[in-house]
Amino acid sequence: MSQDRLEPLSAAASPETAHDGAARRVSAVGGVSADEPLRPLAIERREPGARDVVIEIEYCGLCHSDVHMVRGEWREVEYPLVPGHEIVGRVSEVGADVTAFGIGDRVGVGCLVDSCRTCEACRDGLEQFCSGNEQGAGVGTYGSVDYRNGGGRTQGGYSQAIVVDADYVLRVPTSLDAASAAPLLCAGITTYAPLRRAGVGEGTRVGVVGLGGLGHMAVKLAKAMGASVTVFSRTDSKADDAGLLGADHFVVSSDPDAMAAARQSLDVVIDTVAAPHELDPYLATIARDGRLVQVGLPADPMPPVNPRILAAQRVSYTGSFIGGIAETQEMLDFCAEHGVSAQIEMIGADEINEAYERMVAGDVAYRFVLDIATLPEPESLEAGAGARLS
Amino acid sequence: MSQDRLEPLSAAASPETAHDGAARRVSAVGGVSADEPLRPLAIERREPGARDVVIEIEYCGLCHSDVHMVRGEWREVEYPLVPGHEIVGRVSEVGADVTAFGIGDRVGVGCLVDSCRTCEACRDGLEQFCSGNEQGAGVGTYGSVDYRNGGGRTQGGYSQAIVVDADYVLRVPTSLDAASAAPLLCAGITTYAPLRRAGVGEGTRVGVVGLGGLGHMAVKLAKAMGASVTVFSRTDSKADDAGLLGADHFVVSSDPDAMAAARQSLDVVIDTVAAPHELDPYLATIARDGRLVQVGLPADPMPPVNPRILAAQRVSYTGSFIGGIAETQEMLDFCAEHGVSAQIEMIGADEINEAYERMVAGDVAYRFVLDIATLPEPESLEAGAGARLS
Numbered sequence: 001m002s003q004d005r006l007e008p009l010s011a012a013a014s015p016e017t018a019h020d021g022a023a024r025r026v027s028a029v030g031g032v033s034a035d036e037p038l039r040p041l042a043i044e045r046r047e048p049g050a051r052d053v054v055i056e057i058e059y060c061g062l063c064h065s066d067v068h069m070v071r072g073e074w075r076e077v078e079y080p081l082v083p084g085h086e087i088v089g090r091v092s093e094v095g096a097d098v099t100a101f102g103i104g105d106r107v108g109v110g111c112l113v114d115s116c117r118t119c120e121a122c123r124d125g126l127e128q129f130c131s132g133n134e135q136g137a138g139v140g141t142y143g144s145v146d147y148r149n150g151g152g153r154t155q156g157g158y159s160q161a162i163v164v165d166a167d168y169v170l171r172v173p174t175s176l177d178a179a180s181a182a183p184l185l186c187a188g189i190t191t192y193a194p195l196r197r198a199g200v201g202e203g204t205r206v207g208v209v210g211l212g213g214l215g216h217m218a219v220k221l222a223k224a225m226g227a228s229v230t231v232f233s234r235t236d237s238k239a240d241d242a243g244l245l246g247a248d249h250f251v252v253s254s255d256p257d258a259m260a261a262a263r264q265s266l267d268v269v270i271d272t273v274a275a276p277h278e279l280d281p282y283l284a285t286i287a288r289d290g291r292l293v294q295v296g297l298p299a300d301p302m303p304p305v306n307p308r309i310l311a312a313q314r315v316s317y318t319g320s321f322i323g324g325i326a327e328t329q330e331m332l333d334f335c336a337e338h339g340v341s342a343q344i345e346m347i348g349a350d351e352i353n354e355a356y357e358r359m360v361a362g363d364v365a366y367r368f369v370l371d372i373a374t375l376p377e378p379e380s381l382e383a384g385a386g387a388r389l390s
Numbered sequence: 391m392s393q394d395r396l397e398p399l400s401a402a403a404s405p406e407t408a409h410d411g412a413a414r415r416v417s418a419v420g421g422v423s424a425d426e427p428l429r430p431l432a433i434e435r436r437e438p439g440a441r442d443v444v445i446e447i448e449y450c451g452l453c454h455s456d457v458h459m460v461r462g463e464w465r466e467v468e469y470p471l472v473p474g475h476e477i478v479g480r481v482s483e484v485g486a487d488v489t490a491f492g493i494g495d496r497v498g499v500g501c502l503v504d505s506c507r508t509c510e511a512c513r514d515g516l517e518q519f520c521s522g523n524e525q526g527a528g529v530g531t532y533g534s535v536d537y538r539n540g541g542g543r544t545q546g547g548y549s550q551a552i553v554v555d556a557d558y559v560l561r562v563p564t565s566l567d568a569a570s571a572a573p574l575l576c577a578g579i580t581t582y583a584p585l586r587r588a589g590v591g592e593g594t595r596v597g598v599v600g601l602g603g604l605g606h607m608a609v610k611l612a613k614a615m616g617a618s619v620t621v622f623s624r625t626d627s628k629a630d631d632a633g634l635l636g637a638d639h640f641v642v643s644s645d646p647d648a649m650a651a652a653r654q655s656l657d658v659v660i661d662t663v664a665a666p667h668e669l670d671p672y673l674a675t676i677a678r679d680g681r682l683v684q685v686g687l688p689a690d691p692m693p694p695v696n697p698r699i700l701a702a703q704r705v706s707y708t709g710s711f712i713g714g715i716a717e718t719q720e721m722l723d724f725c726a727e728h729g730v731s732a733q734i735e736m737i738g739a740d741e742i743n744e745a746y747e748r749m750v751a752g753d754v755a756y757r758f759v760l761d762i763a764t765l766p767e768p769e770s771l772e773a774g775a776g777a778r779l780s
Contacts, residue, residue: 121678129678129703131654197704264521288511288519291706294697304694307684311709313519314587316681319701 023047027378028159029349029370030082034072037353041080042378043155045163053101053166054093055109060157061086061183061342062368064213064274065297067356069143073299077143084157084370085111085141086185088178098166106178108170108332109162110185111322114139114148117167125324127168158352158370160378170329173336183213183342183367184335186322191218191270192331194293194320195225198268202226207262207269209253209282211238211245214272214295216343216366219245222270224338230266232282241365245343253281264288264313272296276303279317283309291316342367348374413437417768418549419739419760420472424462427743431470432768433545435553443491443556444483445499450547451476451573451732452758454603454664455687457746459533463689467533474547474760475501475531476575478568488556496568498560498722499552500575501712504529504538507557515714517558548742550765560719563726573603573732573757574725576712581608581660582721584683584710585615588658592616597652597659599643599672601628601635604662604685606733606756609635612660614728620656622672631755635733643671654678654703662686666693669707673699681706732757738764 028043048054066083068074087109091101101107115122115130115138122130130138136147142156148165156162172181191214200206206222208215209232222229223246230249231242239250251258262285269282274296283292283305292315305317323331335341343366347355355368418433438444456473458464477499481491491497505512505520505528512520520528526537532546538555546552562571581604590596596617598608605621612619613636620639621632629640641648652675659672664686673682673695682705695707713721725731733756737745745758 126678288516294700297698297701301694302697304691305707307692307709308687309709310684310707311687311711314708314710316706316708317695317700318704318706319697319699320704321701 024161025378026160027375027381028082028155029352029375030080030155030158031070032080034070034077034079038070038158038356040349040376040381041082042381043080043082043159045161046149048093048095048163049149050095050097051165051167052095052163053091053098053107053169055087055089055107055162055164055169056092057087057089057157057159057161057372059088059179059182059372060084060159060370061186061213061344062347062352062355062359062370063183063186064359065186066156067359068299078153081143081153082155082158083142084159085109086182086187086369087141087157087162088172088182088185089161089372092161094166100166101169101171106172106174108172108181108185109141109157109164109168110170110189110328111141112138112325113141113144113154113164113168114146115168125326127324128322158372158375160372160375168325170325170332172332175336176332176341179346179369179371180341180344181332181335182369183217183344184332185328187213187217187342187367188221188335188340189323189328189331190214190295190320191272192221192334193323193327194270194295195222195227195268196327197320198291198293200225200227200268203228204268205266205287206230207232207266207282207285208247209269209271210273210296211242211366212272212362212364213342213367215270216245218270218272219247220340221334223247224334224340230262259285266290268293270295274298276300278303280306280309283315283317286313286315288313289315291318293318293320295320342369344369346371349376350374414551415768416550417765417771418472418545419742419765420470420545420548421460422470424460424467424469428460428548428746430739430766430771431472432771433470433472433549435551436539438483438485438553439539440485440487441555441557442485442553443481443488443497443559445477445479445497445552445554445559446482447477447479447547447549447551447762449478449569449572449762450474450549450760451576451734452737452742452745452749452760453573453576454749455576456546457749458689468543471533471543472545472548473532474549475499476572476577476759477531477547477552478562478572478575479551479762482551484556490556491559491561496562496564498562498571498575499531499547499554499558500560500579500718501531502528502715503531503534503544503554503558504536505558515716517714518712548760548762548765550762550768558715560715560722562722565726566722566731569736569759569761570731570734571722571725572759573607573734574722575718577603577607577732577757578611578725579713579718579721580604580685580710581662582611582724583713583717584660584685585612585617585658586717587710588681588683590615590617590658593618594658595656595677596620597622597656597672597675598637599659599661600663600686601632601756602662602752603732603754603757605660606635608660608662609637610730611724613637614724614730620652649675656680658683660685664688666690668693670696670699673705673707676703676705678703679705681708683708683710685710732759734759736761739766740764
């Protein structure tokens with residue numbers, strides 16, 4: 001059986017899978033509908049092919065997009081759905097053709113597990129923009145059609161193991177703490193890529209809007225690149241934290257005088273806020289030819305942008321979307337070199353629904369990481385709906 | 391008297407000016423309030439200083455921003471106000487220190503007549519972004535405080551003559567028709583600058599939204615740079631014209647199928663529409679790392695932009711604002727080399743209010759130019775309110 005499919009235990013016990021010893025049943029945590037809490041599930045991972053790596057997952061970061069996706073807020077999704085694309089673990093098995101990884105290696109998986117490999121974007125090492133070929137296009141780590149492996153839906157990292165093509169597996173330097181490195185696979189590359197693309201280096205003036213999972217990574221990465229960093233936050237409650245993370249300046253964005261004082265003072269602003277918010281006040285803080293990169297993607301429409309502010313200093317409003325495989329590896333190596341990783345709050349499987357509520361409320365310092373060792377063994381799960389999690 | 395001041399004849403006959411023979415009374419057309427039609431006015435031009443050039447104006451283009459400004463739609467303005475910043479004429483007098491121009495030279499004046507000359511923008515040759523010094527900042531050709539010349543308000547090119555510092559005067563190549571060259575001073579540079587900045591050259595795929603004064607210049611300039619040009623227009627009424635101007639493709643923007651077919655097909659889109667309109671459909675026509683430059687500036691708010699479209703291809707939404715003096719000269723020389731100028735409809739002074747209504751209605755192919763020879767002599771104007779124009 002080559003299909004990456006997710007089934008509750010009852011279905012997994014069907015004759016189709018019972019005859020295939022190579023597929024492996026693992027425990028996971030996922031959603032079964034848009035409005036029910038996450039719960040334990042058993043899923044099956046495919047038999048590894050010649051190019052595959054089997055990873056025993058140790059930690060998986062919780063990303064705000066996991067919440068949007070599992071609740072169907074971004075698009076309609078199929079259930080059950082196991083989120084998770086900030087995956088760190090150890091290699092337990094490699095296919096015959098895999099030379100880049102060996103058993104025991106510490107590795108990571110981010111938002112992508114496959115792409116067409118032939119389009120211009122893939123050839124440019126920008127697999128996140130894969131436009132596809134006749135077979136298919138980029139495959140997200142969860143919720144995507146896994147067309148090269150039977151056409152089932154991919155399932156993510158809130159699970160004990162995952163099978164991934166070696167070309168989409170990252171090497172996680174062992175000098176990084178495994179749990180704190182997990183959020184680098186999404187929050188790290190999401191903020192690293194636009195900083196690099198904007199040419200951030202010694203003395204660049206970087207603004208970071210919002211100090212959450214993405215924002216705290218943006219601060220750390222920009223500082224490691226040599227930038228002077230200004231954090232914008234709605235209240236002063238995070239001022240001390242911003243300083244501890246390395247920020248040089250802190251601006252309370254609800255204070256018009258403070259915002260006016262920051263006028264045209266920045267080269268690049270990374271906006272990490274994932275709820276609709278006015279952009280004009282931040283655009284006004286950008287100097288000539290600077291840019292605002294929105295990396296938080298609200299589910300609801302944003303307020304309009306005033307083109308007059310863009311014209312007045314040739315400011316750009318733009319977006320960014322994770323990074324390619326090579327750049328993600330570059331980011332991990334950069335983090336190892338500069339000792340950068342996420343500030344995390346570790347949770348067990350039974351805390352996941354509470355953690356989701358706290359993410360929605362912005363109450364996390366600064367990234368939840370799920371300790372995969374706390375997942376129940378698949379044998380312990382009842383057939384069918386699975387146990388409830390708090 | 392060194393003040394550039396505008397007064398109806400009654401005031402101009404006051405003792406203050408009557409004793410100063412060097413200031414010169416010229417005929418003009420301008421607004422006296424936000425909601426009255428333009429009318430003939432007499433204004434006085436300052437005595438030229440050592441660095442000044444006196445220009446006998448031959449032609450002045452009519453820009454949509456003239457309408458916004460004279461009607462107070464962009465900001466509060468002082469009246470009377472004489473618009474006009476697409477000025478072409480002949481030099482009739484030069485100050486003692488002026489070496490760049492001689493009597494009889496064909497010259498132009500665009501949107502700027504002065505700036506601080508010391509700020510970073512001025513030093514970079516980007517006087518349009520002058521941030522000023524303790525004395526003042528950039529001085530617009532009309533409606534600005536002329537701080538180096540007595541602090542009066544500048545008055546624009548709908549007038550017989552203008553006195554301008556030589557550093558802000560452009561050389562208009564004589565191979566260009568004087569009247570058709572006038573719109574280059576604003577519409578030309580407004581579209582040339584963002585095309586150049588985007589690196590447009592052989593084979594670049596350029597989209598132009600709206601085929602009016604700015605749009606038709608964008609088509610001609612992009613073609614002259616070697617681009618493949620796609621025109622977007624709400625109906626097919628301008629399809630033939632687009633072809634005659636050199637466009638390679640024409641897309642009816644109200645046709646969803648046509649817009650879908652243009653998806654991710656362009657590198658740069660120049661959006662010239664000066665009324666609020668949805669941007670997302672145009673952003674979707676831009677390929678990875680491309681940009682939409684909005685050069686039409688609506689008085690009312692635009693609809694919101696969907697950041698997801700920006701993120702999906704790293705597309706930028708940005709603005710541009712005319713160009714510096716050096717770049718404006720470069721544009722005029724480029725136009726002379728490539729035989730590019732505006733398609734104009736010449737009007738006399740008595741047609742100006744009708745022309746304004748037609749501009750608002752988008753009924754012009756493609757730029758009105760005021761023939762300054764049709765202005766009444768100042769002596770013929772009655773003291774006070776001036777005659778009415780149709």
